[in-house]
Amino acid sequence: MKRRPENCPLCTTAAACARHDHPGLIADMGESYAVLAETQGCPGWCVLVLKAHVEHLAELPLERQLGVWRDAARLAAAQRTVLNGRGASDGPVRINYACLGNVEPHVHIHLVPRHGDDPDPTGIPMSWPADRQRGQLSDTQRAELVVRLRLAMGA
Ligand SMILES: [Zn+2]
Numbered sequence: 001m002k003r004r005p006e007n008c009p010l011c012t013t014a015a016a017c018a019r020h021d022h023p024g025l026i027a028d029m030g031e032s033y034a035v036l037a038e039t040q041g042c043p044g045w046c047v048l049v050l051k052a053h054v055e056h057l058a059e060l061p062l063e064r065q066l067g068v069w070r071d072a073a074r075l076a077a078a079q080r081t082v083l084n085g086r087g088a089s090d091g092p093v094r095i096n097y098a099c100l101g102n103v104e105p106h107v108h109i110h111l112v113p114r115h116g117d118d119p120d121p122t123g124i125p126m127s128w129p130a131d132r133q134r135g136q137l138s139d140t141q142r143a144e145l146v147v148r149l150r151l152a153m154g155a
Contacts, residue, residue, distance in 0.1 A: 013033070024036040031064060032050050032108075072111060075153070
């Protein structure tokens, strides 16, 4: 079932990012907007939201698909710069990449840092209970993360 863009929450997110009116906006990337996720059960959890409403990554020409993954690589590098050493980690933070589209059929990629103090290190955070997904970060901590990630990206 196709969802019309005017009813798509991620189109709303992309439009707010285009107006620089989204509190989680980290950077305007080539193909996408980098946004700090509402869900911070894994602190530093980010989402890349494709600028246009496209339901399947494979609908994009190959060069644009590669551009989306280029955006992901840049954002992941910033996450590793900002987040390494958090919690009990004894090495670089692991980034989980998820391009699902099952709930919101607008191309987006979750970049989920998995820290040494992860409460469920082998689990899939998208399937955690809502309160665990949401996490404990305050609005101030979220805003600080946005700034740090933005600086790490040179945005
Ligand atoms: Zn959309």
